Amino acid sequence: MTTEIDAVKNCRGVGCPMNLVYxxxxxxxxxxxxxxxxxLDDGAPVNNVPKSAEKEGHTVLEQKxxxxxxxxxxxxxx
Amino acid sequence: xxDFTPEQLERYSRHILLQDVGVEGQEKxxxxxxxxxxxxxLGAPVSLYLAAAGVGTVGIIDNDEVEISNLQRQxxxxxxxxxxxxxxxxxxxxxxxxxxxxVKTYKKFLCADNIREVIRDYDFVIDGTDNFPTKFxxxxxxxxxxxxxxxxxxxRFDGQTMTVLPHNSACYRCSFRQPPPPDAVPxxxxxxxxxxxxxxxxxxQAAEALKFITKTGELLTNCLxxxxxxxxxxxKVPLRKQPDCPICGENPTITELVDMxxxxxxxxx
Numbered sequence: 528m529t530t531e532i533d534a535v536k537n538c539r540g541v542g543c544p545m546n547l548v549y550x551x552x553x554x555x556x557x558x559x560x561x562x563x564x565x566x567l568d569d570g571a572p573v574n575n576v577p578k579s580a581e582k583e584g585h586t587v588l589e590q591k592x593x594x595x596x597x598x599x600x601x602x603x604x605x
Numbered sequence: 606x607x608d609f610t611p612e613q614l615e616r617y618s619r620h621i622l623l624q625d626v627g628v629e630g631q632e633k634x635x636x637x638x639x640x641x642x643x644x645x646x647l648g649a650p651v652s653l654y655l656a657a658a659g660v661g662t663v664g665i666i667d668n669d670e671v672e673i674s675n676l677q678r679q680x681x682x683x684x685x686x687x688x689x690x691x692x693x694x695x696x697x698x699x700x701x702x703x704x705x706x707x708v709k710t711y712k713k714f715l716c717a718d719n720i721r722e723v724i725r726d727y728d729f730v731i732d733g734t735d736n737f738p739t740k741f742x743x744x745x746x747x748x749x750x751x752x753x754x755x756x757x758x759x760x761r762f763d764g765q766t767m768t769v770l771p772h773n774s775a776c777y778r779c780s781f782r783q784p785p786p787p788d789a790v791p792x793x794x795x796x797x798x799x800x801x802x803x804x805x806x807x808x809x810q811a812a813e814a815l816k817f818i819t820k821t822g823e824l825l826t827n828c829l830x831x832x833x834x835x836x837x838x839x840x841k842v843p844l845r846k847q848p849d850c851p852i853c854g855e856n857p858t859i860t861e862l863v864d865m866x867x868x869x870x871x872x873x874x
Contacts, residue, residue, distance in 0.1 A: 545615065551628055552609065555629065
């Protein structure tokens with residue numbers, strides 16, 4: 528089953544905390560229930576951004592490592 | 606939603622990261638208008654923090670020029686500003702901190718004849734004045750125009766502040782019916798003031814303005830926060846809105862503004 532994605536944000540090469548700032552801006556543009564795909568670097572970014580998003584009431588649906596070593600994270604707006 | 610530039614996202618990132626502020630809160634700040642009454646000890650930190658925070662329009666009113674005796678606590682003014690209008694000195698620093706901010710300067714004395722017209726354009730007012738008649742004038746005008754404001758005062762080692770939501774919370778006059786008689790309370794120029802307490806109190810007032818605009822947390826309403834920097838004791842004294850308050854009560858007796866007598870000591874000879 529594939530999740531419908533409403534917005535995509537590429538945060539390759541974007542460190543903490545600006546990747547979370549971009550995630551919050553993208554999520555603010557969406558309606559509750561819509562899904563953001565954000566591409567995050569390995570390490571601190573993928574360890575921190577999904578947790579912070581959950582703390583703010585959003586749901587992390589999926590985290591998938593991509594071929595280039597970055598991560599695709601699907602976040603449903605809460 | 607407004608379009609932030611990449612530079613703005615960086616500039617305001619520490620606000621946007623806060624769950625209680627976020628993108629929406631920063632948008633509210635950029636759309637907000639705050640008036641600072643007095644470009645002195647309290648107005649100095651307030652003006653810098655409001656500009657840094659990206660409050661879209663900051664008005665500042667003061668009729669004085671910068672003097673060397675101001676510089677011990679009025680940190681928005683520099684030695685090279687001596688002799689220039691305080692509002693222009695403060696405005697230059699605010700614009701330098703953040704070009705997103707529109708600064709409006711009013712080089713005049715706030716008085717009964719002009720205060721309502723000036724404050725009407727603003728969402729929130731900061732009382733950073735140094736005398737009781739003007740503090741009561743700010744209170745009464747803000748109650749009449751229903752504009753929320755932060756009261757603040759400092760002397761020696763002491764500071765006090767309260768936030769007023771007119772007709773919803775206790776106003777300054779609910780607790781302090783009228784100004785003390787001239788000479789009953791000395792001004793800073795007579796009694797002295799520890800420079801850093803201007804920052805302690807002014808930053809509380811700035812934080813209240815930011816909280817009000819972003820609808821975050823609980824405001825300092827229905828209480829007076831006071832501190833003594835000698836002991837660093839802070840206390841909150843609960844206050845209540847008074848039904849018989851002469852300005853915000855059920856049957857107000859103050860229906861128009863009049864200028865009260867200024868105390869002798871703060872009129873420069």
